Amino acid sequence: MTQLSITTTQNVTINFTAASLGVRILALLADLLILFAYLTFIYWLLYSVLDLDELMLDWDYWSVAAVNAVILLPAMFYTLTMESIFEGQTFGKRLLKLKVVKIEGYQADFGDYLIRWLLRTIDLFFLFGLIGLITALVTKNTQRLGDLAAGTAVITLKNNISIDHTILREIDARYVPTYPTVIQLTDNDIRIIRETYDVAVKDRDYNIFAKLRAKIEEVTGIRNQSGNDETFIGIILMDYNYYTQKM
Numbered sequence: 001m002t003q004l005s006i007t008t009t010q011n012v013t014i015n016f017t018a019a020s021l022g023v024r025i026l027a028l029l030a031d032l033l034i035l036f037a038y039l040t041f042i043y044w045l046l047y048s049v050l051d052l053d054e055l056m057l058d059w060d061y062w063s064v065a066a067v068n069a070v071i072l073l074p075a076m077f078y079t080l081t082m083e084s085i086f087e088g089q090t091f092g093k094r095l096l097k098l099k100v101v102k103i104e105g106y107q108a109d110f111g112d113y114l115i116r117w118l119l120r121t122i123d124l125f126f127l128f129g130l131i132g133l134i135t136a137l138v139t140k141n142t143q144r145l146g147d148l149a150a151g152t153a154v155i156t157l158k159n160n161i162s163i164d165h166t167i168l169r170e171i172d173a174r175y176v177p178t179y180p181t182v183i184q185l186t187d188n189d190i191r192i193i194r195e196t197y198d199v200a201v202k203d204r205d206y207n208i209f210a211k212l213r214a215k216i217e218e219v220t221g222i223r224n225q226s227g228n229d230e231t232f233i234g235i236i237l238m239d240y241n242y243y244t245q246k247m
Contacts, residue, residue, distance in 0.1 A: 017155060019142060019154040019155055021136050023096055024098065026092075027098050029092070030091065031091060034091055035078060043071070078090070079120065080117040083108075083116070084110050088108050093154070100113070100154055102151055107188070111150075116152065132145060141153040177242045181222055182236055183240070184220055193237065196208060196212050197209075200230070206229070209233065213232055
């Protein structure tokens with residue numbers, strides 16, 4: 001599998017593995033199965049249970065078409081909506097532990113998801129998906145046409161690594177958290193903080209500590225109560241793990 005190196009805004013390089021074509025296809029099939037189940041249920045409910053077909057006997061063509069369009073809208077916008085809500089993941093991608101990210105290392109935004117969605121028709125459905133298949137096979141990071149246009153890649157979140165290399169920290173049962181609002185951060189935020197913190201600890205770089213503390217305060221609104229940047233960041237990491245492990 002291709003390794004994808006992403007440099008964060010704190011100049012920390014994190015290596016990810018680009019998702020293989022086979023796993024991406026499995027995620028797509030899972031999403032298609034969800035959409036099939038949705039459409040089957042809706043049409044069964046409307047036509048078998050509510051007898052909508054009887055009601056529509058006297059309707060004109062455009063009225064019938066409008067009803068079907070409304071039914072199909074959630075399926076049409078499924079991928080765009082899910083990736084926007086779940087930050088680069090659909091239910092299929094979450095199941096297979098995949099995620100859409102920017103090649104430059106930033107979190108993909110709505111515009112990126114929109115570009116991928118607009119080109120989805122060409123990639124997956126034009127010529128039976130041949131264009132998307134060929135593009136993914138010949139590109140370094142298994143990118144389909146939509147990924148190339150949006151500057152994104154799909155990575156796998158599965159990593160066989162120990163707890164020392166993850167966002168997890170051992171927490172004593174008697175630990176008392178300090179900053180409850182730390183839960184507004186995401187796992188990705190905490191991973192970046194942990195990576196940057198470890199580099200600063202290793203190099204004893206107090207400038208990095210200060211910048212990281214300032215960024216955390218800006219994003220979360222939390223204020224350093226310890227008076228020491230290194231201690232503050234350590235508490236942030238511990239508090240996040242405390243609250244997420246309790247959920």
